[in-house]
Amino acid sequence: MTTTVHEPTTTAAAQPTTLLDDYRPATDRLIATPHHTLLGHGTLAELPHDETPLTTRVRNLLDEARRRTGERQPIVLGALPFAPDAPPALAVPEHVRRAPALETDPLIALPVPITGNAADWQVREVPAPEAYSAAVAAAVARMRAGEFDKVVLARTLELTAPHAPDLPAMLRRLARRDPSGYTFAVPTAPGRTLIGASPELLVARRGANLTANPLAGSAPRSADLAEDVRRAAALLESPKDLHEHAVVVAAVREALAPFCRTIDVPERPTLVRTAAMWHLSTTVTGELIDPDSTTALDLACALHPTPAVCGTPTAVARQVIAESEPFDRGAYTGMVGWQNAAGDGEWVVTIRCAEAEGNTLRLFAGAGVVAASAPEAETAETGAKFRTFLNAVGAAL
Template sequence: MDARATDFWSSPDLAVQIGGDAPTPQDRPEAAMDWAFGLATPELRLFTTGVQRRLPSGPAATLGERARRFFSEYPAAAGGLEVSPRLLVGAIPFDREQDDCLFLPERAANRAWSPPFHRTSSPGSRRITAEPSRAVYQDAVGKALVCIRASREGAQPVDKVVLSRSLRLEADASFDAFALWRDLQADPSAARFLVPLGPGRGGAMRRLVGASPELLISRRGAAILSHPLAGSSRRSPDLSEDEAAAQALLTSDKDRREHGLVVEAIMDLLAPWCSDLRAPPGPALVSTRTMWHLGTRIEGRLRRPDEVSAAELAALLHPTPAVCGSPRDRAAELIRKLEAYDRGFYAGAVGWTNAAGDGAWYVALRCAEVCGRAARLYAGAGIVEGSDPAAEADETSGKFQAVLRALGVDEASL
């Protein structure tokens, strides 16, 4: 690997400038922050401002080729003196056929930007609407179970489908996406992200803000890593109850089957690209502030790393059975039938890739899409044979908590 690319990974305080000497726009001082992107993980901190050039958008299947063409048409700085390879940052939507949003920023650094935070991420008065309601969501889970059972008679039975629900928040003043990002730092092991998605209604910038516990894929030279999570249980403030919930999850046949589908799918998709690919024989417990998860660390080495970038690997894997189901196409069809809204970038992927092909992509979970005075939160649960509709609704309630707490909202009655 190029030494400069190694420096980018290993020097968390390294200041990075890319894209030549393009100045920060001066006609409107906040313009550079309109397109601010942030990703903070235990391995890497990446913060960018401004947008120098957007990647032509398209579906997941074409992302790798579009990224290669983009970097080939945008040459490195004269003399190859860039501290870091050129970058694309952004997000991939849940639906593989919808347009993604990636761009080359004007400035990038491994130190956080310092935007003018408001005192709180949550503006005064709020109106909260569950879409769908808990009762309607439980009914959808019941319908999913009927479809799963009926599919056994067909040539391609459905083993799992992930159903989500959302909360719509409306406020009298604009939500501060940067303060929400700051307030999500309660889970230091999660990947906190803030991703601009372009102007929404009324001209306000749409932003996806969250703290994801799940690594979809990272590439560092020939080394790749994926850490899928599937199978979850809500944590308890009571220590004995919390430990009991963790152990019940670890020994749950239903949750281990659900998790196994995800690991198998990822291993099958990555295997043709790898000279070495391995995973432990069973899942381990992974904790966040509000949830227990089953997780498996999958590691490998690419056979020909110059032929596939992190962005292309992310597009290959996405969406995994952890957020869609198995088999992918049939599960996605059921999601369109049973969910009454477009997921947008929820359960998509957020991250970065560079001209060397390195990068990291995280599943867009525990997040909200914020635009002006509106915010929409999402949470989902994997439905397999043996799922209980009330328990799956409880699981989504637990997953809402990370963002709701950061917003100062109590979701207990929703």
Template sequence: MRLFTTGVQRRLPPGTAATLGERVRRFFADSPAIGDNLEASPRVLVGAIPFDRDEDDCLFLPGHAANRAWSHPAQTSSSAGSPRITAEPSREAYQDTVARALASMRASGAEASRVEKVVLSRSLRLEADAPFDPFALFRDLKADPSAARFLVPLGAGKGGAMRRLVGASPELLISKRGRAILSHPLAGSARRSPDLSQDEAAAQALLTSDKDLREHALVVEAIMDALAPYCRELRAPPVPALVSTRTMWHLGTRIEGLVHRPDEVSAAELAALLHPTPAVCGAPRDRAAEMIRELEAYDRGFYAGAMGWTNAAGDGAWHVSLRCAEICGAEARLYAGAGIVEGSDPAAEADETSGKFQAVLRALGMDETSL
């Protein structure tokens, strides 16, 4: 579904993931429909959920909603000259962090709180002499038709400039339409190659990789377990399939189901229930999140959170906020992560993050293959 909105009528009172379902129900109960024009009087909340479940989300009722794009006089290029790039952390420091995580996971042995997987990210900070154009970046990300593009306002940032989250996510967290729900998690990745034979070899190696299959199975199991109490039917194929973007191969599994009481649960509530999955956090979730706070030297903000919409009927769709940049004036911050499990190689995980950076870097007219 294509959804384009303009303006803000009301903001959903911000809160944590645990309270999102109840806040959405209360919001729509207190906001009766006005007239019959759904574009001018939309009954839909749009916005983003941060990575940290205990941080405030950012959702709002738009002034107008439509399935066609708004008109915006974007710059010729989304890039603002030749930005200065600072890796936070550097590739070498990231590899060291992965090694520390693996050592910590091994040291925990068979403890009940043992972390089986943790997703560690790194960031690139881009500073330019002129503001970045988020609308042009959104336009240029259409080169990857397999991903869901998004541009979400996050409120005023440094210097009063609007913060916006812009990206093209390949991963569906949850969608709901009536009784039917769908989740399509991705976990286990390999960088693509312009050489066709090498690209095919990378795809086939991913399909048979014990490390990546174990990493993927943790994600599917967690999502199935979380959704099962809400569903009268829930199914997933026994093995994952290959999913491709312009820069990466992924293992993906389509999880489909029918909920018991579709009128009592919204897409936003289900998104908050699942988020963050082991695909972007780890397993078990709370212990992995604690390790991320210990090892990553920055706040992820809305990266690896979720962005999407939910309407008054409870339908909606939420994608994981990946392959994205947070833009505020002349500064942009990009993020990429990799799932760390027993058998992970620090250099290979760093290379995976470099591949994931390419989606946004190429849209910005950059191709830093050494990152």
């Protein structure tokens, strides 16, 4: 189930693959959703990092952009990090071009060749699989002792090559691999680009209507059709995954209900698939009590971080993550998206992603750990999630 979101004010529509082809790192910001494709060129103004509440800063930035340019509905594009006190990477572009959804363009089916080969990449796992499994086992023991209910633990792959990666080609391969998902490439710091293809909508707002689509509970796809169907059916009946999913959906409902006149949450999840994974999915919809004062980003901030990327209780899960992960998540498991001056927008959970800087790519993948988790299975799940990006890069684990 999808929802239509107000289009930002932009120039005349182009073909989606044209915008993909025109993307340039460092200066451009591209976000493609199941509804449209947005390409922002240049930077009119960046969101400051100060003590003012985030949503107030965004409102002020868009109001100032409207005064300076006369644009009726300027938009802000970019990413927000996992840590609430880390600097944002949001900006109003100088110029925005739009196109329909990627999957509407027949040219999206054309392959993008991979230059080079897997041997070009040096791959370092952080932490190593054995250390990650040990961290999962330690978290499971603490949950069985009643300390907390769930934590999402991540690991990274650091890929280094003799040359800087071809980010435009990588973006095109990601978009073609899952054209019905959420593909993005935005600068997060000077010389650093966040690039990825997320399957998960955090929240979208159009006028008084909102949609959230939490995903939790996963299984890797199989190239064998019969095995692939078996894995999907098993996921739908898995007590461990259904419990993990129910925890996330309950948290989403609790966070959104205060903003809503009505809210609809299906009783059972359905399945969504990407090229690499099956996911349990629930589409939550609602009608806002006061759309004039509740923006898409207000809703996203009320939701972030969901148990799907952090855990529950949130404060304890954050502490366990800090103790267990030997790296800074940065933009990973934050949110990426857009919002216009009317408050409409789409914010996506930043997963299936990497940060590119110089000759290095840093890939991220995580797994939801509950008391019934098996360390080996969670380690294998992160390996399967890495496949989305490894295939786009032409590397192997």
